[in-house]
Amino acid sequence: MFAALARLSLVTRILIAIILGFIVAYLFPNVAxxxxxxxxxxxxxxxxxxxILVFVLVLASITNFRVGQGAGNLKPILGMYVVGMLLAALSAVAASILFPSTLLFTSGTEATLQPPGSISEVLKNLLLSFITNPITALNEANFIGILAWAVGLGVALRHSSDTTKHVITDISNxxxxxxxxxxxxxxxxIFGLVVATFAQAGLETLENYAHLIIVLVATMCFVALVINPILVxxxxxxxxxxxxxxCLRESGITAFFTRSSAANIPVNLDLAKRLGVNEATAGVSIPLGATINMAGAAxxxxxxxxxxxxxxxxxxxxxxxxxLSVVAVVTACGASGVAGGSLLLIPVACGLFGIPTEIAMQVVAIGMVISVLQDSTETALNSSxxxxxxAAVDLSKK
Structure with a gap:
């Protein structure tokens, strides 16, 4: 049986794990x-x-880079990131007008997290991330800082000896x-994540916000299946x-359950390699996308x-x-690549309308209640x- 499973593709094995996870969560919730x-x-x-994967791959890609290898693809990829996020935010505005949602506020909130105070603070934190100590950047998984150091060292090592380049390549391999x-x-x-998610949350906690969840998930699906295909x-x-x-099948499914764009970077790099994407391009654009390409967050x-x-x-x-759409795009770029990263940026957008922080943090708390589906779908959209x-930009050039 194990030999037969080993011969199946990774995606097929993941789908089997998801189905088994649903069954176990329903029949044996106590084992969660x-x-x-x-x-x-x-x-x-x-x-x-x-x-460490991102650091080594980017370092190796730039150290061994030769003119014409594909670094020129980064500019159109970044352009697609920005346009995709803006169109996603505009789609969200349209969805909110067509299907307006309401929330249930209470007199207090349990949320104790501290959101950024303004857009300028988000941008300041983003820029400061570039000059973080490299050890600290690796320890804190600060991918902007990791990219900055990898690019800097890679450029410096481009004129190193062939022996040095071979060593870096071997480490990358x-x-x-x-x-x-x-x-x-x-x-x-994935099996463990499915069992834990549905055994603990179930559907009961989501009933009060069914309309809001449907609007959120439907809008993200619209972006994934209509907006993104048009751009591609x-x-x-x-x-x-x-x-x-x-991309949705092989990257989105994994991201849905890990709920972390940063954690899904290795999966995306592996998929890009199998698609035939230039490694020099993917090694920079995918880690950067995990930090700033946040259509789902917008x-x-x-x-x-x-x-x-x-x-x-x-x-x-x-x-x-x-x-608001522009603000959502700018703040989404500052969303961290971890689960729930976009929720703390909601108070920044609420500040446009003079909504007090106490109320805004209640919105954050509501977001956490529905995050079982909202954050999972958001991450699947972002990462895929x-x-x-x-892949679209790189393959089009070939």
Whole structure:
């Protein structure tokens, strides 16, 4: 039986694990605390290997870079990131107008997290991330700092001896071998995550916010299945859906359950390699996308902010909604690549409408209640889009 499973593709094994996870969560919910250890170990393994993987791959790519290898693809990829996020935010505005949501506020909130005070603070933190100590950046999984140091050292080592370049390449290959081992355990990790998620949360806690969840998830699906394919079709000038569906299937499913763009970086790099994407391009664009390409976060920030506005009966004109879309894109770029990173940026957007922090933090608390589906879907959209846009640009040039 194990030999037969080993011959199946990784995606097929993950789908089997998801189905088994649903069955176990429904029939034996009491085993969730024990089975969830598999999921915790898998996420921990991904998060542990991701920073050093990104550092070594980017360093090796730039050190061994030759003119014409594909670094020029980064500019159009970044352009697609920005346009995709803006269109996602505008889609969220349209969804909020067509299907307005309301929230249930209480007199207090349990949330004790501290959100950024303004957009300038978000941008300041983002810029300061570039000059973080490299050891600290690796320890804290600060991918902006990791990228900055990897690029700087890579440029400095471009004129090093061939022996040095071979050593760096060998280290990169060794780290790649480690990550392949981790990814092969994905079905077990996903199985544990599915059991834990549905045994603990179930559907009862989501009933009060069913409308809000439907609007959020439907908007993200619209972005993934309509907006993104249109952008890819413009770039590739061919049917985009084979590539779109492959990225959703092989990157989105894993990201849905890990709920971390950072943890999904190794999965995306592996998929990009199998798609034939230039490693020099993928080694920079995918880690960067995990930090700044947050279309799902832009949707979450926009819809939850407008839901609060609608609940408080605040009048919003068209121009203000457009400004909110831009603010959502800018703040989404500052969302961390971990679970729930976008929720703490909601108070920044709420500040546009004069909503007090106490109320805004209640919106954050509501976001945490529905995060079982909201954050999972958001991460699946964010992470799959990283590899999708990278592959679209790179493959179109070939």
């Amino acid at each position: 605390p024990y089975v969830s250890l598999l999921g915790d170990l898998f996420i921990k393994a991904l998060k542990s290997v991701a920073p 060794a780290v790649n071998s480690m990550i392949r081992i981790v990814i092969n355990f994905a079905p077990l990790g 079709a413009i770039v590739m000038r061919k049917n985009p859906y084979p590539l779109v569906l492959k 949707v979450t920030i926009t819809i939850l902010t407008l839901a609060a506005v609608n609940t408080l009966h605040i009048h919003v004109d068209f121009v203000t909604m457009m400004i 889009t990283d590899v999708l846009f990278t």
